[in-house]
Amino acid sequence: MATATAPPASLPPSPEPSMLRPRAGTGRRRFKSGLATFFIVLTFVIALVPLVLVVAYIVSKGADVISKDFLTDDIAFSTRSTEGGIGPAIVGTIVITLGATLMAVPLGVLGGIYLNEYGGASKFASLVRFLSEILTGVPSIVMGLFIYTVWVLPRKGEGLTGFAGSLALACLMLPVIIRTSEEMLKLVPRELREGSLALGSRKSRTIRTVVLPHAAPGIVSGALLAVARAAGETAPLLFTIGAATSANWNLFKGPNNALSLQIYGNATSPFEPAVARAFGAALTLIVIVFIATALARIVTVIYTRRTSGAS
Amino acid sequence: MTDTFTPESTINAVVTLPPTVTASGDETADGAESPPREVVFDLNGVEVYYSGFRAVTDVNLDVTRNEISAFIGPSGCGKTTVLRALNRMHDLTPGAVVKGKISYHGEDLYGAKVDPAEVRRRIGMVFQKPNPFPKSIFDNIAYGPRLNGTRKRSALDDIVERSLTRAALWSEVKDKLKSSALGLSGGQQQRLCIARALAVEPDVLLMDEPCSALDPIATARIEDLMEELKQDLTIVIVTHNMQQAARVSDRTAFYTAEADDQGKRVGKLVEYDVTERMFTNPSDPRTEGYITGRFG
Numbered sequence: 064m065a066t067a068t069a070p071p072a073s074l075p076p077s078p079e080p081s082m083l084r085p086r087a088g089t090g091r092r093r094f095k096s097g098l099a100t101f102f103i104v105l106t107f108v109i110a111l112v113p114l115v116l117v118v119a120y121i122v123s124k125g126a127d128v129i130s131k132d133f134l135t136d137d138i139a140f141s142t143r144s145t146e147g148g149i150g151p152a153i154v155g156t157i158v159i160t161l162g163a164t165l166m167a168v169p170l171g172v173l174g175g176i177y178l179n180e181y182g183g184a185s186k187f188a189s190l191v192r193f194l195s196e197i198l199t200g201v202p203s204i205v206m207g208l209f210i211y212t213v214w215v216l217p218r219k220g221e222g223l224t225g226f227a228g229s230l231a232l233a234c235l236m237l238p239v240i241i242r243t244s245e246e247m248l249k250l251v252p253r254e255l256r257e258g259s260l261a262l263g264s265r266k267s268r269t270i271r272t273v274v275l276p277h278a279a280p281g282i283v284s285g286a287l288l289a290v291a292r293a294a295g296e297t298a299p300l301l302f303t304i305g306a307a308t309s310a311n312w313n314l315f316k317g318p319n320n321a322l323s324l325q326i327y328g329n330a331t332s333p334f335e336p337a338v339a340r341a342f343g344a345a346l347t348l349i350v351i352v353f354i355a356t357a358l359a360r361i362v363t364v365i366y367t368r369r370t371s372g373a374s
Numbered sequence: 375m376t377d378t379f380t381p382e383s384t385i386n387a388v389v390t391l392p393p394t395v396t397a398s399g400d401e402t403a404d405g406a407e408s409p410p411r412e413v414v415f416d417l418n419g420v421e422v423y424y425s426g427f428r429a430v431t432d433v434n435l436d437v438t439r440n441e442i443s444a445f446i447g448p449s450g451c452g453k454t455t456v457l458r459a460l461n462r463m464h465d466l467t468p469g470a471v472v473k474g475k476i477s478y479h480g481e482d483l484y485g486a487k488v489d490p491a492e493v494r495r496r497i498g499m500v501f502q503k504p505n506p507f508p509k510s511i512f513d514n515i516a517y518g519p520r521l522n523g524t525r526k527r528s529a530l531d532d533i534v535e536r537s538l539t540r541a542a543l544w545s546e547v548k549d550k551l552k553s554s555a556l557g558l559s560g561g562q563q564q565r566l567c568i569a570r571a572l573a574v575e576p577d578v579l580l581m582d583e584p585c586s587a588l589d590p591i592a593t594a595r596i597e598d599l600m601e602e603l604k605q606d607l608t609i610v611i612v613t614h615n616m617q618q619a620a621r622v623s624d625r626t627a628f629y630t631a632e633a634d635d636q637g638k639r640v641g642k643l644v645e646y647d648v649t650e651r652m653f654t655n656p657s658d659p660r661t662e663g664y665i666t667g668r669f670g
Contacts, residue, residue: 183468254505258567260466262518262574263495272517273507 118349125346128339134347138308138320142332142340149344151310155225155319156351159304160294162229162314167236167293168286174237175244175282180270192245198238206234207299215303223305225319231299236289243285247278276367283363290359291352297323322348412439414578414608415460416477422455425469428634430455430641433474435627437578442600442609444619444649447629448664452641453612456629457580460610461497462490495522498571502583504563506555506570511547514555514566518574533573541569542599561592568599579603581611585618597622616665619649626652628661 132148139147174191182188210231215222251274259269275282305318322344329341415437422429430452437443437460445453455464462483464470476483483493495518506514515534516524524530534551538544543565547558555566564584571579581600585593600609600622613619619626627646631639645658656662 252505254501254503255507257463257466257499257501258505258507258570259517260491261461261463261494261499261501262521262570263491263493264517264521265491268521277508 121342121345121349124339125342125344128343129346133340133343137310138325140308142329142337143334145336147340149322149325149340149347151307152320152322152325152344153347153351154310154312155228155304155307156294156322156348158312158314159225159228159232159300159319159321160290160355162226163232163236163293164286164290166229167233167240167289170233171237171240171286171289172244172282174241175248176270176275178241178245179248180266180274191241195238195241198234199242202298203231203235203296204298204301206231207301207303209234210299211302221316223303223318224316225304225311225314228300228304228319228321229314231303232293232296235296235299236286236293239289239292240286243288244278244282247281247285248274250281251277279367280363283359287356287359291356294352294355295323295348297321297327300324301327322351411441413437413477414439414479415483415610416475416480417456418475418477420456420459420472420474420476422452422459422464423469423471423473424467428638428640430629431634433643435643435646437608437610438625439608440604440606441624442604442611442622443625443627444623445610445612445627445629446614446616446619446664447641447644448631449614450639450641451629451631453627453629454582455641456643457582457610457612460578460580461499462493463499465490495574496576497578497580498574498576499580500564500567500571500582500584502586504560504567504587506558506563506566508554508556510552511555511558511566512551514570515573518570522574537569537573538566540572540603541565542595543569559592561588561595564588564592564596565599568596572603576607578608578610581609583612583614586614593618616653620653623649625649628652628656628658628664630660630664 134148134153135150136146136148138149138151174195178188178192182191210227214230215227255273255277256269259273260266264272300321300323304321304324306324307318307320311317311319325344326341326348329337329344332338413436415435417433417435417437420433421431433452433456435443445457447453458464459472459476460478460483464472472484478493478497482488507517509517512530512534515537516530519530519533524533535544535548538547543562546562547566555563558566564587568579568584585596588596597618600611603609611619611623625646626649628644629641630644631641634640645652645656645661647657652661653665656665
């Protein structure tokens with residue numbers, strides 16, 4: 064800057080080079096910025112601690128238990144037994160959660176579409192919105208009790224089936240999926256809808272071809288949260304699915320079992336092999352939920368890529 | 375693909391055009407009266423309300439075929455509101471009500487038997503912000519034809535090429551029809567939206583400030599395009615840019631917002647005339663004030 068030619072006298076002097084240097088108080092500002100960054104990172108690490116500890120602890124305790132026999136063997140009649148695996152519980156968790164998902168996801172997404180696209184501010188839509196908000200807060204054991212009284216009891220001895228558990232889990236998932244679907248549909252820009260409607264598209268077609276593909280990743284995220292939570296639920300299954308000790312692929316007939324119930328039953332037992340089984344079941348459950356989540360993500364990516372035409 | 379639209383009842387309203395008019399072949403040798411032109415839209419005492427609030431009132435004008443009509447005026451004067459009434463976009467806004475009469479080729483646009491989807495298929499719209507669907511370029515253009523039941527790949531290929539060519543975008547995108555429309559520049563996206571609207575062979579194109587998000591070069595391309603398109607269709611454009619209205623339009627409507635007897639501001643049509651006269655010799659002092667930059 065010192066080498067620059069001097070400006071004519073008539074012009075105001077060019078700015079001093081020192082103008083580009085930090086202003087007074089910058090040191091304090093930088094300190095505050097650094098401090099804030101430090102605390103943000105710190106809180107993130109703190110939030111991560113329980114997560115990492117839980118996973119690490121379960122892996123360390125459960126990994127040894129897991130074997131082909133453990134994953135496929137029938138459940139022992141007593142928790143005191145040193146024998147026995149969790150095969151029927153894996154089967155049960157998969158079919159029961161799948162059943163619940165097949166019921167709750169389509170219904171929930173359709174409910175969300177109704178609320179955001181058709182119901183709007185109407186009285187009925189407001190009522191549905193209000194009720195699903197309340198249902199989100201209902202304890203899961205209440206859902207179990209509800210299904211127990213209206214579905215299991217009237218069927219006498221035949222009532223305890225995987226399907227009863229699916230119903231209870233579906234009741235639990237439904238309000239969550241309705242609400243997240245509605246929120247995700249709300250985020251679809253108005254311009255996109257108008258672009259489609261301005262071409263003479265009907266509302267239903269606009270929703271199908273423009274609105275839903277745009278909202279799909281968010282809706283899948285919401286549904287996944289609900290599925291993952293349902294897969295680990297114990298309370299709604301306690302008095303709806305009974306306690307099978309051999310694998311039952313039939314959702315509609317005969318008692319079933321679930322990993323969450325195995326964790327609950329074995330972990331509360333004072334016997335060493337039972338506690339180990341509980342950890343093995345817990346690890347299995349985490350892996351199953353993880354695989355389901357990954358699969359759903361992959362499917363969503365493929366779906367949005369196909370509809371968005373991006374390669 | 376449905377057949378190109380032929381109005382069932384065509385009104386040949388006699389519009390008296392001044393000698394200075396626009397399209398060639400319009401003027402008689404002595405420059406007195408020009409032959410009648412076909413009226414596409416006939417607006418009679420049109421008012422639009424948003425949930426009881428009167429946004430615009432007392433709009434009376436004719437939009438004639440193969441011409442570009444521009445709506446200008448300050449913000450909040452209701453020009454976009456009137457435009458959106460022309461393809462029944464207000465049907466989608468809860469609480470919006472259109473009063474008065476809008477005839478389209480002599481038929482009541484808001485008649486009980488009119489299907490709004492059919493209206494929008496014939497009266498296309500281009501929006502202020504380019505709004506391509508998050509799909510491929512091809513699928514964006516093919517969206518409308520597919521609605522109309524065109525499924526054959528070869529037919530769609532033809533329509534896509536023709537529409538993109540008409541929108542002066544074909545040479546730029548012909549090698550990447552499969553890639554996402556969101557990867558295009560703003561000006562290209564807007565031309566894509568025009569091509570998308572053209573793909574359903576509309577009779578009218580409504581443009582709501584189509585260039586407000588574009589740079590001067592992209593704007594010039596769109597203006598050239600409009601000039602070509604008016605050979606086949608009728609264009610109504612809302613613009614904030616007076617020079618644009620002066621450059622491209624055949625007729626200009628000037629709107630303004632004024633306080634009514636209750637002190638509420640409401641949009642009004644002040645003057646509607648041949649563009650040249652609007653910009654050189656407007657009959658209303660408010661038009662003159664706006665055009666010369668004294669207000670607005």
